Amino acid sequence: GDSVTQMEGPVTLSEEAFLTINCTYTATGYPSLFWYVQYPGEGLQLLLKATKADDKGSNKGFEATYRKETTSFHLEKGSVQVSDSAVYFCALSSRDDKIIFGKGTRLHILP
Amino acid sequence: DSGVTQTPKHLITATGQRVTLRCSPRSGDLSVYWYQQSLDQGLQFLIQYYNGEERAKGNILERFSAQQFPDLHSELNLSSLELGDSALYFCASSVSREREGRTDTQYFGPGTRLTVL
Numbered sequence: 001g002d003s004v005t006q007m008e009g010p011v012t013l014s015e016e017a018f019l020t021i022n023c024t025y026t027a028t029g030y031p032s033l034f035w036y037v038q039y040p041g042e043g044l045q046l047l048l049k050a051t052k053a054d055d056k057g058s059n060k061g062f063e064a065t066y067r068k069e070t071t072s073f074h075l076e077k078g079s080v081q082v083s084d085s086a087v088y089f090c091a092l093s094s095r096d097d098k099i100i101f102g103k104g105t106r107l108h109i110l111p
Numbered sequence: 112d113s114g115v116t117q118t119p120k121h122l123i124t125a126t127g128q129r130v131t132l133r134c135s136p137r138s139g140d141l142s143v144y145w146y147q148q149s150l151d152q153g154l155q156f157l158i159q160y161y162n163g164e165e166r167a168k169g170n171i172l173e174r175f176s177a178q179q180f181p182d183l184h185s186e187l188n189l190s191s192l193e194l195g196d197s198a199l200y201f202c203a204s205s206v207s208r209e210r211e212g213r214t215d216t217q218y219f220g221p222g223t224r225l226t227v228l
Contacts, residue, residue, distance in 0.1 A: 049216060098167055
């Protein structure tokens with residue numbers, strides 16, 4: 001079945017460092033891909049999405065490119081801030097209208 | 112603010128009891144999804160309703176049930192509660208018009224934190 005694998009955390013970085021959180025997927029067809037973020041004590045928020053191959057989703061300085069050849073959707077940010085500390089979930093839409101989430105990656109940014 | 116509302120925000124109850132969690136989707140969204148988030152299991156999809164009818168089922172226990180009403184709000188009923196049911200329960204909604212043939216973005220509510228003592 002469809003699945004999402006993302007790097008395990010926690011990931012700890014200093015402020016202004018470059019961030020990459022890896023995400024790969026297995027799916028039939030051409031799923032849409034998503035990154036959601038969960039700040040402490042809150043629900044999940046959509047961060048960005050891409051609906052077809054080579055699409056780049058971007059929001060709040062974060063970017064991810066839908067790579068069909070490597071079945072990946074890695075999340076990147078050039079300069080992280082303390083306020084980016086959260087849990088990040090990679091997800092895909094399955095053919096039966098479900099969203100399949102990865103296990104989440106906890107990110108800590110140190111001032 | 113995603114536009115999805117959930118009540119109550121916190122719920123504390125005892126083992127063996129029954130509780131009802133409520134969700135109001137974003138205006139215009141026809142699909143409602145329920146998820147359970149616990150420390151050991153991560154984010155688990157429970158069930159989806161589309162325009163009042165059950166559409167998809169995930170890892171939902173038989174002690175749990177849900178429904179979606181004509182005004183599109185949804186309720187998740189949890190019965191014979193066990194300690195292990197303590198978790199965050201999220202509701203999400205999406206447009207999910209069937210003719211579009213693709214899954215729309217899901218917008219999540221703030222969650223209900225259930226504590227079973």
